[in-house]
Structure formats: structure tokens, C-alpha cells
Amino acid sequence: MASPRPRPNPPSTRCAASPSGERNTAASDESHETKRRDGEYYPSKVLWPGIEKTDAYLRKMDFRAKKSLGQNFMIQENVLSKTVAYAGVQKGDRVLEIGSGTGNLTRYMLAKGAEVVCVEKDDRLHEAFVKEFEEEVKSKRLKVVHADVMRWLTERDRRERELVASGGSVDQMLRFDKVVANLPFNITTDLLKFLLPRCESVFRPPTGSPESRPSGDVFLLLQDEAAQRLCECRAGDSNYRAMNVLVDCFCSSREYLFKIDRKAFFPAPNVDGALAHFKIRPREEALSVGQVGDTVVTSKQFHTFVNQCFSRRRKMVKNNIPSNMFGADEVARVMEELDLGAETRPQDLSCEQYLSMLHKLQSLKNSREAESA
Numbered sequence: 368m369a370s371p372r373p374r375p376n377p378p379s380t381r382c383a384a385s386p387s388g389e390r391n392t393a394a395s396d397e398s399h400e401t402k403r404r405d406g407e408y409y410p411s412k413v414l415w416p417g418i419e420k421t422d423a424y425l426r427k428m429d430f431r432a433k434k435s436l437g438q439n440f441m442i443q444e445n446v447l448s449k450t451v452a453y454a455g456v457q458k459g460d461r462v463l464e465i466g467s468g469t470g471n472l473t474r475y476m477l478a479k480g481a482e483v484v485c486v487e488k489d490d491r492l493h494e495a496f497v498k499e500f501e502e503e504v505k506s507k508r509l510k511v512v513h514a515d516v517m518r519w520l521t522e523r524d525r526r527e528r529e530l531v532a533s534g535g536s537v538d539q540m541l542r543f544d545k546v547v548a549n550l551p552f553n554i555t556t557d558l559l560k561f562l563l564p565r566c567e568s569v570f571r572p573p574t575g576s577p578e579s580r581p582s583g584d585v586f587l588l589l590q591d592e593a594a595q596r597l598c599e600c601r602a603g604d605s606n607y608r609a610m611n612v613l614v615d616c617f618c619s620s621r622e623y624l625f626k627i628d629r630k631a632f633f634p635a636p637n638v639d640g641a642l643a644h645f646k647i648r649p650r651e652e653a654l655s656v657g658q659v660g661d662t663v664v665t666s667k668q669f670h671t672f673v674n675q676c677f678s679r680r681r682k683m684v685k686n687n688i689p690s691n692m693f694g695a696d697e698v699a700r701v702m703e704e705l706d707l708g709a710e711t712r713p714q715d716l717s718c719e720q721y722l723s724m725l726h727k728l729q730s731l732k733n734s735r736e737a738e739s740a
């Protein structure tokens with residue numbers, strides 16, 4: 368069931384920012400007593416809400432959270448239920464959860480009746496997780512994948528391409544309506560760069576309209592500052608970055624939902640978190656990475672072009688594009704055609720303007736190369 372659904376009423380406290388400009392913070396003051404041994408963290412009381420078997424299992428193995436895997440578990444019930452409410456998780460949804468950890472968030476999504484596919488990299492957590500959710504796995508409401516999510520998606524795409532080439536059809540179980548994740552803060556940008564250009568193969572088309580292309584929703588629990596930057600910067604803002612352009616290319620909207628106090632995580636990170644929502648564009652609306660007229664632009668080319676334009680943020684766009692990419696005269700001509708001032712800086716251009724610019728430049732380059740061939 369992937370047809371657009373109205374969001375259920377989220378908690379009444381919902382807002383990105385109050386009229387006074389203060390953000391809504393979801394964590395309570397409740398603090399979780401933790402001890403440090405040899406500089407590592409381990410829980411000193413039951414910290415995995417409702418996950419008794421996991422808790423016992425992890426204690427037995429003297430579990431320590433790994434910083435390298437960004438293991439800051441979400442341990443506050445109110446934040447977990449609020450996250451699931453904002454994400455509108457409901458019966459019939461198929462959700463991809465990245466980094467399921469101890470299953471804190473998973474449990475809430477299963478309770479809403481969603482089917483969940485979890486991908487977790489850590490061996491210790493994978494084992495605990497499988498024991499905890501034995502019943503749900505048996506009933507096929509939950510699929511557990513033990514892998515690095517980016518490797519897993521790459522491998523899945525490769526297998527599917529081979530399958531389709533040999534006349535088979537793709538496993539619809541691995542197409543989703545939503546991605547929900549409490550991400551390791553250190554992989555946020557890499558994951559978005561990886562996920563967004565793949566959204567066609569990650570999300571499933573709305574049931575009943577097979578000709579329409581998938582759209583979907585990504586709900587990420589991010590570092591607060593990253594969530595603000597990704598959701599709130601617009602073209603023309605001084606802190607508008609290449610990453611914002613990429614997000615705008617694949618998402619029709621991006622929204623900062625609520626702030627999460629660092630104390631809601633275990634172990635508590637040095638920074639607060641926030642929940643962000645990225646609404647993936649359906650194909651019908653998708654911005655034209657792809658073919659326009661005779662010119663084809665791939666998402667990789669677009670990405671490279673935008674990164675190049677932002678390579679020196681204080682310089683003019685025209686001076687950031689190297690001559691081995693496009694000639695200076697071609698850049699000047701296209702900017703004039705698009706009515707972009709010669710002194711335009713990278714943060715002044717919208718995603719649409721970058722796309723138009725690249726299509727026109729590519730078209731001129733193709734003609735030049737055809738002439739000289």
C-alpha cells in the first residue's frame with residue numbers, strides 16, 4: 368500500500384520552530400546513569416526500552432557501544448513514539464530501517480503494523496536483534512539483514528539488474544514506502560548522497576497505478592546542526608551548499624521536524640539531534656537529471672558539476688568551472704542565455720538553475736565535439 372496517505376495527527380507539540388524562533392525539544396530531563404570503564408560506555412541499568420531479551424543478552428556479553436559505528440541508541444520512549452508518529456508509520460507500510468541497533472525504533476514501527484526490513488552492520492547487535500524479534504521474523508513482518516547498508520543496496524541493485532536481464536522480476540519485498548533511521552551522525556552526508564540518486568530502486572510505486580513512478584519519504588534522525596543545514600537553507604542563503612542542491616534535485620520538500628536533546632541517546636553524544644523529513648519527488652515531477660532534447664545528463668555528472676561549482680564558495684561560479692570540463696566562452700554564453708549575472712556565486716543558484724546550466728553546457732560541448740570529429 369503505497370498510495371499517498373494523510374499523516375496521522377502528530378503530537379500536538381509538533382513544530383519546527385515556535386513563533387519566538389525557539390525549537391521544540393523532544394527529550395525529557397530524565398538522565399540515564401551510565402558508567403565509563405576504560406573510556407568506553409556501557410549501560411548501568413535497563414536502557415533498551417521494552418527490549419528485555421536484548422538487554423539481558425547485551426549485559427551478558429558486556430556490550431560496549433562503538434563510536435566508530437555511531438552507536439548512540441535512542442532510549443527515550445517519548446522520542447521513539449514521536450518519531451514514529453511524525454513518520455506516519457502505519458499498517459501496510461513497508462519501511463527500510465537503516466542501523467536497527469537494539470531494535471528500539473523497530474519495535475515501535477512493528478507495533479504500528481508496518482512491515483520492516485532492518486539493515487544492521489554490527490555482528491553483536493545483529494545476533495541480539497534476531498533473538499529479540501524471533502516471532503516477527505517468523506511471521507515475515509520483519510526481515511533482518513546483517514550488512515553495511517550501502518554495500519547491501521549496491522549488491523541488491525546488481526543482483527536485480529542480472530535478474531531482469533535474464534527475464535526475471537525484482538523482489539517487491541525490497542521496495543519501500545519509507546526509510547526511517549536513527550543514523551550514525553558520521554555517515555549522514557554519505558548516506559544521502561548514496562540513497563537519493565537511487566530512490567527509484569529503493570521506493571515502490573503506488574499500488575494501483577503501476578505506470579507511475581515511486582515516490583517515498585525519508586525520515587532521518589540527524590545531528591541537529593546538519594538537520595538545520597539540510598532542511599532550512601535555500602538558494603541565496605550564505606550557507607547554501609552543494610548538498611542542498613543535491614537534496615533539492617531529488618526531494619520535493621525537506622522539513623526540520625523536531626529537536627532531540629542529546630540526553631535522549633545512550634551514550635549521549637556531544638551534540639543534540641533532530642528528526643528531518645525528505646519527501647522524494649515522484650517521477651512525474653522529477654527534475655530533469657536524464658534526457659532533455661538530445662542531451663543526457665546523469666546524476667553522477669550533475670553531482671560532479673555542482674561540487675565543482677561550489678569548490679571555492681567565495682568565488683564566482685564561472686571561475687570555478689575548469690576548462691577541461693566546459694570552455695570559458697561556453698560558460699559565459701550559457702549564463703547569459705539563462706540571465707545569470709556574470710558575478711553569480713555558487714550559493715545564488717537554485718537546483719533548477721544548475722540543471723538548466725548543465726544541460727545547456729553539455730549540449731554545446733556535444734555539438735563542439737561532433738563538429739571536430
Ligand SMILES: C[S@@+](CC[C@H](N)C(=O)[O-])C[C@H]1O[C@@H](n2cnc3c(N)ncnc32)[C@H](O)[C@@H]1O
Pocket residue numbers: 436437438439440441442465466467468469470471472486487488489492514515516517548549550551552554
Ligand atoms: C545511532 S545507532 C541507532 C540504533 C537504533 N536504531 C536506535 O535508534 O537506537 C546507529 C546504528 O547503525 C548501525 N550502523 C552504523 N553504520 C552502519 C552501516 N554502514 N550500515 C548499517 N548499519 C550501520 C550501528 O551499528 C548502530 O546500531
